[in-house]
Structures are given as C-alpha cells and as structure tokens.
Amino acid sequence: MQELIIHEVGPRDGLQVEKQPVPFEHKVAWVESLGAAGVDIIQLGSFVNPEKVPQMADTDRLFAHFSAPGKRPGKAVLSGLVLNERGLERGMACGVEMFCMGVSASETHSRKNTGMSPHEALARIIPMATQAMAAGKKVQVSVQSAFGCGFEGPIPTDRVLGLVKQYLAAGVSAISLADTAGHANPMQVEELFGAIRALDPNVEMTAHFHNTYGLGLANCWAALRSGVRSLESAFGGLGGCPFTKQPAGNVSTEDLVHSLQRMGLRRDIDLGKLLEVARAVGAFFGRELPGFVLKSGSIVDYKPAGN
C-alpha cells in the first residue's frame, strides 16, 4: 500500500467559514506546528476578495512570511487556492509554490461560488494553469462537487470525466476530485478514480472529502485503494464550503493520520503535534471540534494500561 501525501487545508478550507477572525500570529503558530508535525503540503489560504471573505484577507502576508528564507514550516510545500486571474497574479507575487484551482461540476454550485458556468470557469482556469506551470509552479486542478451536489443532486460521471479530460488535454497531470457537499460513497469513489486511472494511469490523483454523512474516512480508504496518492484534510475536522447546501467539516487531519498510522502508514508524521494544533484551534473558537481522536485519544502507540 502506497504512503499517502497529506495536504493540510485547515488554514484555508477549515477557517474560511469561521466568522471570528483569526489573528495572523495564531495562523502562523498553527502552520508552524503543522510543518513541525511533518505534513507534506499546507494550504495557507485562498486569494479571494477580502471584503467577501475577511478571514482570508491575510493570505498574501502568510505566503510572504513562510516563503522567506528559513521560514518554511517543516518540509511543507506552500499551496494556495486561486479563483481567477487577479488571484493568480497575487499568488505569483507573494511566494505560492503550488497553485490549486478548480471548476465545479455542478452548474448551480459553480454559479453560486464563482458567478460563472462550469464551461466559462474552465475556459478561464486552463490558461491560468498553463501560465502558472510555465512559471515553474506546481499546479493542481480540481473538479468540485464531483460526487454530488446539494442543489442539483447526483452529478453524471461523464460530466466529471469530461472536465478531467480537458485538464489532461491542457497538460495538467495533478487532478483532485472534491466532494464539496459530502455526498460521496466508497463505491462511487472507487469507480470514479478507477475511471480516471483508465484514462491515464500517470495522473497524480488527489481526493478531498467532507464528513457530512459520516463517510469521510470510508471514502479516504476507498480512495487509497483506488490509487489516489494525496488526500486533503483539515485540523479538527473544521470547515465546509459556504456556497454549498448543508456544509459540513472536512475529514479531520488527525483522524486521517491516526487511521493511516494504525495501518502502518505515515508513521513519520507527529500525530501528537497534529492533536496539539487541533486542540489550539478548538480552544481559540471555544467549542468542541468534530474530530474523533481529539475526544478519544490516540491508540497508535498505546501500551497496556494496567487493569
């Protein structure tokens, strides 16, 4: 079984729905701990209009901070989400190493999220991806709402694969399927990623799940079995897209790493540190976060406890 890449999206997808502004210094401390824990990629923020999403207003400053010499959090690659050309320009200027960008497979979700149809969004994303790759940046493109949409219901597989084919034709080989609404089930995950692998066995496949119906880790396991090499997750299980119906948290990074380590994978990551971050985030917001291991405690290295 391959060793999965952990892409921590807590600072972006975890925080973007939170109304209480997180001070820059807190974000820096959390990201430093995530880096020290050994996650592979950290998504520091998204380049959106700060008036629309004030929580993301310090994204440029975070990249400037962490891309300065000697400031890298552990060995983590710094990823950022961009939605348009303006965002790409900002990201190029402040030190983004990996650009994430995507198109929703749901017409309704796409319009709510970006004001464009999937077709229009794709026509803008492809040149942005090409431009970022030409500048030597890592680029990952995604299909959002790939497994279903709270507004539109089931999303036809062909529509998802159609977008994937256009990504591949444009020369992007890192592709993420995002389960924005949490609708995915393990059988569907295996089918959809299997279909992508059938298109091109060299695609670097990433999955992004939300735990709306309790299937987050089940879908991660199905993805792992299907050849997915990277998973996106958020500290504490925080998060949820504000433009979907029935938003719910991301798969929790601690729960994901805990389950991998129970299977003997990614034992190099410091789970204790991940739990510290999640506890700090929970303390900041003053509420219990959805993660399971936060409540139950780790049993990765459990010792007989006496009777």
Added chain:
Amino acid sequence: MQELIIHEVGPRDGLQVEKQPVPFEHKVAWVESLGAAGVDIIQLGSFVNPEKVPQMADTDRLFAHFSAPGKRPGKAVLSGLVLNERGLERGMACGVEMFCMGVSASETHSRKNTGMSPHEALARIIPMATQAMAAGKKVQVSVQSAFGCGFEGPIPTDRVLGLVKQYLAAGVSAISLADTAGHANPMQVEELFGAIRALDPNVEMTAHFHNTYGLGLANCWAALRSGVRSLESAFGGLGGCPFTKQPAGNVSTEDLVHSLQRMGLRRDIDLGKLLEVARAVGAFFGRELPGFVLKSGSIVDYKPAGN
C-alpha cells in the same frame, strides 16, 4: 456486491450502558418501528443478571411479547445475547430465535466481562451453542475484542483465528468478529475476514464495529468488500461495552443503511422509519445522539431543491 443483512442491536448494545431505565412500552414501540422499517434481525436484549444490568431486566418479557402469534416486528428474526447456561435456559423458555454468544480474545476484557479466561469461556460456550443448535435455534458465535483491546493493546491474529477454528470444529458456521473497543482499521478488517474465508469459504461472516476513532463506516465498507454478509449496528449510534476501556457508540444503523442505499443496496429498508426511531430514542434520553444522518438529513432520494 451482495446485499448485507442488517442486525439491529440497539435494544441490547445501544441501551445496556444507559442508566436511565427505558420503560417496556418504549422498547416495544421502538422495536415495532424497527421491524416496520424492515431490518432483518433485532437483538431484543441480553440474558444477564438484572441486578447487574437493570436496563436488561425486561428481556424475557420482550421476547415473550414479540414471539407471540401476530406480534413479530416486520419480518425480523428475534436475537438475544446469552453469556452462560442460565441465560440460555431463560432464552429457550421465552422465544429467542437466534442465540448470540461469544468469547473475548482479550484475557483482560474476558475476565472483566465474564470473570473467566477466554479458554474457560470457550469451554462453556461450545456446549451451549451445540445445545441451542440441537434445539433448532439459529446460533451465531463471536470473537469479542477481535481487533484490539484498550487494556491489552493489539490482539494477535492467530489468537482470533484460533478461536474461530474451534468454533468451526464445533460445527458453528455463523461467526461474528466484534470490535468491542473500536480499534479496527479497514486494512485489518480485510485481512482478518480474508483469513477466515481462507479457513472456510462457507462461513457466514458478521461484523460489529464501534465508532471510537471515526472508522465505523470505513470498517463496514472494508467488511462488505471482504465477503461479510451481516453487520450489527445500533439506532442513533448509541452504545458501548461498559467493560471496555474508552467505550464509544456502535455504528449507527441509519448512517449504515443510508450509505448502503447511496450505493444502491438495501433500498427495501425504510430509512425514514429508522430515523424516526433514532429521533425518538434521542428525545427519550434528552440528548443529541452520535449519528450523522440524524443531523444532516438523508440524501438517498434527494431532489434538486431549487436555488
């Protein structure tokens, strides 16, 4: 993909840890609804000392009620948990149709739960199983703490398979592995059930998971992939063995059925009725139960909701 049997253990494993006594009439109403929903087997209770577990004191009365002519809840088979010869005798007298009995693979858990070592417990269980089968009863034997123990840590696979072999040698072909402490991971689930199938491809395999670390449904999916034909779950995700360390709820029946129906399986079960039962149980105890679909709502038959 085979269609799984749903064995509802809420009235037993779900309620046994609850201090607030549930009146007989409430249990009857909940079981009637579970039957109407179409679950296949309902575990009405356990035959334990009522002084030790007052919540189970009306088990004999429940069996007498539901085994009377015309009283069967839907098409459900009536199962009961027995721990010793006295329990078997009581069960024989009141209408149990399927006897569940087991041995813990953990020495410590076994002693806390039954006062016996696994070896001693097995020596008592085998004759009980033989006697019940000779009386024409369905018998399912289990290995508890099969995937790990909060007291002892990992449980060697050979110890679990050793118990399974002795069950098979005694002629019992319905075997359950119970993840009493919630330690199972999907890789282990596939390995362990795969090893049992390699011993005897005709074993009727059942799995029983707790959601302590968020892996309940992931383990169910792994079990389904491994040829398991029956899953045990509890309404609302209630439950937890009082004699384990760090008890946590069973896999929620509604969440399990919801995920199966999303995969096109068991569409014959009335998920709305299962949700009604879980809501009624939550209202009785006056708290939010762990189930996800209870909070998020079903998307099995979701319609585009307008924008």
